[in-house]
């Protein structure tokens with residue numbers, strides 16, 4: 001018998017024999033997608049777009065989408081995807097990702113990948129529940145038992161920032177982030193005016209906490225290239241562990257130019273809507289931490305590819321995690337399963353909770369121990385959603401983020 005004969009015999013023998021002896025969970029019936037339902041709810045001070053995917057056997061998986069303030073566009077995309085997803089095998093997650101991404105002439109884009117993210121996360125939750133395993137096992141298993149976070153002081157005055165940062169350090173945090181010296185909600189936004197006082201504030205914070213605690217700042221991509229260079233060059237050497245998003249990320253070449261003007265490590269990536277956007281930043285050394293956002297980049301399927309690509313370049317993940325408990329649970333499973341991890345963003349710390357983790361709507365969430373998220377071994381994401389509480393909260397109104405202006409009246413980003 002030749003090798004090819006053997007393969008042919010196996011191929012002929014496999015289908016009926018496999019189906020006849022397969023455990024019930026491997027049989028296709030029941031795993032077909034029956035419904036995809038979005039919930040746009042106000043939680044704390046933010047709108048959350050949650051998505052429930054139900055299979056024919058009644059299992060439910062939950063996902064979250066992260067396109068803040070344009071949730072209705074994502075709901076439209078979810079409706080279009082539902083037309084061909086319903087009736088398909090919920091376990092073929094990678095294939096369904098491709099079909100969602102490529103099922104229109106104009107593939108991809110952040111509205112579509114925000115919708116794909118929620119579906120992909122929900123399908124992983126479903127598959128974990130179906131197999132009785134936590135999502136991190138579907139990703140290769142946990143590489144760590146707890147996932148360390150950084151916390152953010154949003155105070156403006158230097159003495160208040162130092163007090164908050166010291167409170168975080170006393171509570172166990174070894175990495176903190178502060179905000180530039182501007183008011184986040186100001187309609188008139190003078191980024192240049194913030195540079196000198198922000199440099200002064202950072203110097204004072206670094207002097208107060210010593211050299212060992214990680215210190216970062218998020219400029220929310222509001223500087224021009226020249227302003228970002230000025231900011232970096234005013235900073236005393238080794239003040240910062242990371243500068244998050246000094247400029248917008250649409251043009252990698254601009255980050256390359258900034259990279260040549262400073263040695264401050266960058267943390268970029270929360271705006272990426274695909275591995276194709278992340279690629280130049282990884283390959284050209286334009287970011288030193290990967291701020292991947294699992295609810296925008298395309299769920300586990302895309303985020304794990306970016307994680308692997310980052311690992312190849314010794315770039316650790318520092319995931320964006322500004323949403324609700326479903327985002328946090330998904331992000332925690334991803335962080336548990338990758339070797340290249342630094343810190344995950346948290347809003348659950350002694351100074352800054354913002355009510356995003358409502359316990360009525362989300363009765364079971366990822367547990368925290370000080371600065372650490374505890375990796376859940378419950379099936380799926382390990383969270384529970386009270387659908388009645390979501391419905392009781394009603395549909396959230398359209399929420400606009402501040403429409404910022406430069407001092408001369410021209411438009412800039414929030």
Ligand SMILES: [Mg+2]
Pocket residue numbers: 218220244245270
């Ligand atoms: Mg940010």
